[in-house]
Every structure is written in C-alpha cells, then in structure tokens.
Amino acid sequence: MTVLLVALGAAVGAPLRYLVDRAVQARHDAVFPWGTFTVNVVGSFLLGLLTGGALAGVVSGEVSALVGTGFCGALTTYSTFGYETVKLVEAGAFGQAFANVAVSVTTGVAAAAAGYALTV
Amino acid sequence: MVRRQWDVLAVISAGGVLGALARYAVSRALPPSPTGFPWGIFLVNVTGCMLIGVLMALVAHVWPGRRLLRPFLGTGVLGGYTTFSAYTVDIVRLADAGAATVAAAYLVGTLLVALPAVYGGMVVTRWLVRR
Numbered sequence: 001m002t003v004l005l006v007a008l009g010a011a012v013g014a015p016l017r018y019l020v021d022r023a024v025q026a027r028h029d030a031v032f033p034w035g036t037f038t039v040n041v042v043g044s045f046l047l048g049l050l051t052g053g054a055l056a057g058v059v060s061g062e063v064s065a066l067v068g069t070g071f072c073g074a075l076t077t078y079s080t081f082g083y084e085t086v087k088l089v090e091a092g093a094f095g096q097a098f099a100n101v102a103v104s105v106t107t108g109v110a111a112a113a114a115g116y117a118l119t120v
Numbered sequence: 121m122v123r124r125q126w127d128v129l130a131v132i133s134a135g136g137v138l139g140a141l142a143r144y145a146v147s148r149a150l151p152p153s154p155t156g157f158p159w160g161i162f163l164v165n166v167t168g169c170m171l172i173g174v175l176m177a178l179v180a181h182v183w184p185g186r187r188l189l190r191p192f193l194g195t196g197v198l199g200g201y202t203t204f205s206a207y208t209v210d211i212v213r214l215a216d217a218g219a220a221t222v223a224a225a226y227l228v229g230t231l232l233v234a235l236p237a238v239y240g241g242m243v244v245t246r247w248l249v250r251r
Binding site: 003006007009010011012013014015017018019040043044046047048051069070072073074075076077078079080081082083085086089101104105108109111112113115116120 | 137139165203242
C-alpha cells in the first residue's frame with residue numbers, strides 16, 4: 001500500500017517538476033537555474049509542513065508516503081541541482097555556481113523551517 | 121507546447137516512479153533516526169549525482185539525438201531518485217532535535233561529496249568514451 005502511494009505521488013511530482021522548470025525558464029534569459037530553484041524551495045516548504053504535522057500527530061503515514069516521499073521527493077531534485085551547478089563551473093561562471101549553491105540551500109532550508117514551524 | 125509532449129511527460133512520470141521507489145527502498149534499508157546522520161538520503165543524493173554526470177556525458181558523446189533518453193533517465197529516474205526536500209527538512213528536523221552539529225555536517229557534507237560526484241561521473245565517462 002505504502003509503495004503504491006509513493007509511486008502515485010512520484011508519478012505526478014516528476015512531470016510537474018519538468019513543467020514548472022520549463023515555465024520558469026521560459027520567463028527569463030539569465031543563465032541562473034531558477035526553475036530547479038523554484039521546485040526545490042516549494043517542495044522543501046511542503047515537506048516541512050508535512051514533517052511538522054507528522055511529528056504533531058496530525059498527518060497520517062499514508063499522507064506522508066503519498067505527498068511527502070512520493071510527490072515532494074520527486075518534485076524536488078538534487079541531481080539536477082548538482083548538474084546545473086557543475087555546468088556553471090564548466091562555463092567559467094564561478095560566481096553564478098556559488099550563488100546557486102548558497103541561494104538554493106539557504107532558501108530551501110528557510111522554506112523547510114517555515115513549513116515545519118507552522119505545523120510542529 | 122504541452123500538447124505535443126505527452127510522450128515526454130509520460131516517460132518522465134514513469135521514470136520518476138522508478139526513481140522514487142528506489143529511493144524509498146534505500147531509506148527503508150537505512151531508516152533515519154531523530155538525531156543520527158541521514159545516511160540513506162545522503163547515499164541516494166550522492167549516487168544520483170554521480171549517475172547524472174555519467175548520463176549527461178553519455179547523452180552528449182554516445183547517444184546524441186535520442187529524444188526520450190534524457191527525459192526518462194535524467195529528469196525522470198534520477199530526478200525522482202534524488203531529493204532536495206528531504207535534504208532541507210532533515211537539516212531542520214535535526215537542528216530542532218538538538219543535533220545542530222549533525223545537521224551542519226549533513227548540510228556541508230552532502231554538498232562536498234555530491235557536487236564533485238557529478239563532475240567525477242562526467243569526466244570519467246568522457247575519458248572512457250574517448251579512449
């Protein structure tokens with residue numbers, strides 16, 4: 001059952017990441033990967049809400065599997081974050097690469113903390 | 121745009137399910153504890169980063185022009201396998217449980233291993249295919 005919920009959440013989260021990335025990247029022509037940044041921050045906030053809610057006993061294991069492990073897990077990505085950072089390094093855009101790491105991690109952790117604080 | 125891309129969305133969705141199930145299997149084998157280092161997701165993100173380096177080198181040098189390969193394996197499988205939200209939330213969860221040192225080590229340690237893993241996977245694969 002849990003496996004099916006994880007699969008169902010991921011079946012929606014992964015293509016939604018692609019669509020959000022395409023939509024965000026179409027709206028600017030900077031080299032900065034704002035699309036991946038957007039899904040990672042939104043997913044961090046949502047998983048923060050769920051994790052705080054689970055610790056407070058108001059989010060069930062089924063919802064955690066479907067929306068947390070499945071949807072948020074597949075909506076967000078570390079591999080594309082890493083690849084886009086390395087691509088910036090290879091292009092000689094060291095400042096942009098460093099900014100991508102610093103801004104993604106600080107904003108992502110802040111978003112996760114905000115979600116967590118709202119429900120825990 | 122979207123109407124012509126149902127096949128791309130379908131392979132991303134299918135790949136995302138496979139990747140997420142693999143991540144779920146690893147996190148079941150190495151379950152997180154309230155104040156311990158999250159080795160399961162660490163391992164997932166490091167191996168997923170190495171594999172995207174390998175994949176992108178193969179897509180560029182060995183299999184160019186395969187339209188659905190990168191969406192399926194890169195965006196789908198590896199995107200669904202690796203996760204940023206569990207990374208950020210575990211940092212918050214650990215800090216809230218009083219394990220601030222573990223949280224900081226996890227934050228920095230994942231970056232210091234996963235980002236070079238992308239580069240390593242890419243460079244070694246390029247070297248192998250050009251021999």
